[in-house]
Amino acid sequence: MKITKLTNSISLKRPLESGNEEQLKTVRQVLQDVRQYGDLAIKKFSEMWDGFAPQNLRVSQEEIDEAVANFDPQLKQDLQEAADNIRYYHEAQKRQNIKLLLADGSWLGQRIIPLDAVGLYVPGGSAAYPSSVLMNVIPAQVAGVKRIVITSPAGKDGKLPPAVLVSASILGITEIYKVGGAQAIAALAYGTESIAPVDKITGPGNIYVALAKREVFGEVAIDMIAGPSEICVLADDTAYADEVAADLLSQAEHDALACAVLITTSESLAEEVAEEVERQLSTLPREAIARKSIENFGQIYIAESLEQAIEAVNSLAPEHLEVVTAGSEKVSEQIRHAGAIFIGRYSSEPVGDYFAGTNHVLPTNSTARFASGLNVDDFIKKSSVVYYSEKTWKENSPKIARLARMEGLEGHARAVESRGWDKGE
Known part of the structure; x- marks a missing residue:
């Protein structure tokens, strides 16, 4: 990793990944075709891009039952415990109705009303993401949403990953469709013969999914346009280089466009982490992806003081921030902009990705300056109420x-x- 002295003029921000004209043209054509031809268009695009032409878009109960029956019992237990943790955390976010009494029986109020229907996009392709199911479905359930739909691209065998189906089963979700890409976003926004439209679409995806979400915004709500994953580690000489390097690589392995940054007050730690990253890369199964990420967007900054380092973090406004310093909890209180903050040596970022209970759907590209991670509020709306005597x-x-x-x-x-x-x- 490159090591640089931190200066006041340095910019830690990356340009937004907004796609190119050809990608946008493709997405708009998909949206138009699905809106006009419905299921027929979905099947055409699924065969074209996923190598699978579904006869029935919806996953059958038999497919769900088969996935559950053949799934590793320990992994199922782990998913259930993670789900319990996520539900516990999000239950604390629930809002109450407001009623303000005025004179003579008049009153003002605010009613909290869950959305009627939401659609969750779960990425597919080379990997399965059951954690995305848990992180998106549970806050919607806590909010009181009655209809929750999952769409995800099937493999060439016409099946969704068992882990995705098991996670859905744990949460009681049975409306699941074998649809991916921009065509899935179109179906959720406009509806087809098989898929009724929803009010809001959440969940991450590739550039075509992101562009499609941006295009349908206004007809439906969306959670955010999320870019590639980011991690920033704020550390001093109390941190261990091998642990910091491992945490940086945990995000670099996501995507060649992922960003991994260390900001430290310790020159010796900076040098040790650079060496450790190189050493650990050589044994990482996703080395090719992680190496591109580190080469293009990996950086180590040496700050002259902790105050300068904290200000740099706030400028970056990272998706994930680890604070691994002496007095880390006190230091974290000075962070104004970060999607999620992990405090201390044992709060490695994947703890939040999978198990602790906080949500891993977070703002990227410095949007943590004004945006929040996915939460129960994303699945409600508020109606003001007036009664005058x-x-x-x-x-x-x-x-x-x-x-x-x-x-x-x-x-x-x-x-x-x-x-x-x-x-x-």
Whole structure:
């Protein structure tokens, strides 16, 4: 990894991955075709890109039962415990309705209403991501969403990974479709003969999925446009180089565009981590991917002080941040911008990816400056409620009418003045 002295002028941000014109053209054609031809278009694109032409888009109960019956019992238990942890954490995020009492029985309120239907996209291809099922479904369930749909690309054998089906089964989700790519996003947004539309789409995917989500936003809600994974480790000379290197590589192995950064006050740690990364890369099964990530987006910065290092972290606003310093909890309190913060030596980033209970769907590309990770609030909406008594109306209607006329809206003024005493009440 490259080692650089941290300066005040250095930029740690990467450009947004927004695709190219050809990719966008392809996505728009897919969206148009699915909207017009429904299932027929989905089957065409599935055969074209996934090598599988499904007769039935929906996963059968028999397929789910088979996956559960043949799944490793220990792994199933691990998934169940992870699900329990995630549910426990997200239950604490639930909001309550608000009712503010005014004089004479009048009141103002806010009602928390879950979305009717959400669609979860689970990536497929060369890997299975049951953790994505848990992280997206559980906060929606806690919010009270009644209909939760999963779409995921099938393999050439026409099957979804057993781990994905088992995770769905643990959560009681049975509406699952063998559809991937931009065509899945189109189906969830517009609906087809087999798939009813949803109100919101969540979950990560490749550039075609990301572009499709961006295109359908407005007709449906989306969680975010997430870029490649990022990790930043903030460390001093109390950290162990082999552990820091392992954590950096845990994200570098995701994608050749993933970003792994160490910001440290220790020059010796910087040099040791650079050596450890190279040593560990040589034995990593996904070495080719991780090496490209490290070569293109891996960096070690040496800060003159902890204060300078903290400010650099806040400038980066990373998706994942590990704080491995003396007094790490106190140091973490100075972090303003990070998708998720992992404090201390034993809080390695994968702890949050799989098991602790916090959500791993997080803002990337420095959007943690203004965005949050996926949570229960993403699956609710809020309706304001007003109840005015006659007396409160009488006291305030002249004020409201004056404000309306000030804005030149006579109809508003007349609406508020149209009821009451002039009708003999």
